[in-house]
Amino acid sequence: MATTDYDTFANAYAKENEANLFNAYYERPAMLGLAGDVSGRRVLDAGCGSGPLMAALRDRGAAVTGVDASAAMVELARARLGPDADLRVADLADPLPFADADFDDVVASLVLHYLQDWAGPLAELRRVLRPGGRLMVSVNHPGTYPIVHPDADYFAVTRYSEDYAFDGEVAWLTFWHRPLHAMTAAFTEAGFRITSISEPPPAPDTPADVLPPGLEPGRSFLCFLFFALEAV
Template sequence: MSSASEDSAGSVAAAATDYDTFADAYTAENEDSLINAYYARPAILELAGEVSGRRILDAGCGSGPLFAALRDRGATVTGFDASARMVELAHRRLGADADLRVADLGAPLPFPDGAFDDVVASLVLHYLEDWTAPLAELRRVLRPGGRLITSVNHPVVYKLVHPEADYFATCQWSDEYTFDGQRAVLTYWHRPLHAMTDAFTEAGFRTAVISEPPPAPGAHERFPDELGDRQAFLCFLFFVLDAV
């Protein structure tokens, strides 16, 4: 991963990240990657705990690895993603009968009120400038007492990448990656931690857990050069939110 320069970040900042253009490469890269397979997904599953029999919405499901893991643990899972190509890849992984939709978290969701016990939204919200309507929709489709389990870019990362930036501002920034040999630029919205928790509260959630987890077991053996002797690292921030 290399940070996009200030000029290149500015040139792409107006455009939302289009996963359709690199969905295949992203999926191939992250099947067994440190950041996804040994950090982001295991952390979400650990926070979800026992899910057998629970109705779970995978919001921003991508090509379906988290959907598959939750289903394997006995949950009844529904998923959606804004990328049609990602949903196609998810159907390949999960089967034609998997409940998958192309839908945008920035628009009303095609699900009834209180349809789910849990929503997982892994690495989704940080693509959105305004969280008000998306969080309201996620709260709407959860039953009272349900949970939103979500992860976003750790807000400190933006300040580390751009030391001159204002941590307390909500602002757009971009980073350049290579996924399975294909270059891609991801464009995010940074917001400080207090802005995140304020948005959760205003949407009708109570923050139950804020987590900065270590990588999953086996990560140090598989990625010794990347991890060295570090037991944890700054990357994503994880929340468990109760619908009140």
């Protein structure tokens, strides 16, 4: 089986993910807020990583299935969630191993920005959702790209790489920037209706020493962009 970038630093990433600002106090609480009451719902965690969001959804009463392209991440998720957890190694760029209309909801946390092509993956996510089902997405905020890369063309779909430190280990991640209008067009062309676009603040219980200097509790900052979509 081929490895992914995350296979090489899965443990370090998973450890960092547990308590850092961006995941533990910002993206994950915001995604859970979008999902709302999931009790009794069939949920696909598309890009589940080491499973913290999947665990939180399961604790809220959802029947959750997780997929990730990284076999190492899936093994960490299995260690967290137990041997009976429904976890698969699957790449969103390929057909998903599920029947049509298998799920009530799909969550895709910080995964689509790794993909150059959104048409195929979004078509598959629409296929496995029942009509009226929900897709909840978080991606790198497109507005940060021209700030970090002032000479780049905001309106072009562009590949770029950045280095991150995970638990003291440096890793390079490669993303695809796409402007906001390209994101919304991809969603609607795949058969989704956009019900909300949000830029939330970090969670109310975020420790002050975790926030960036100068950011007061309860204030938003440019980092990720969140979409709630309905399958039509």
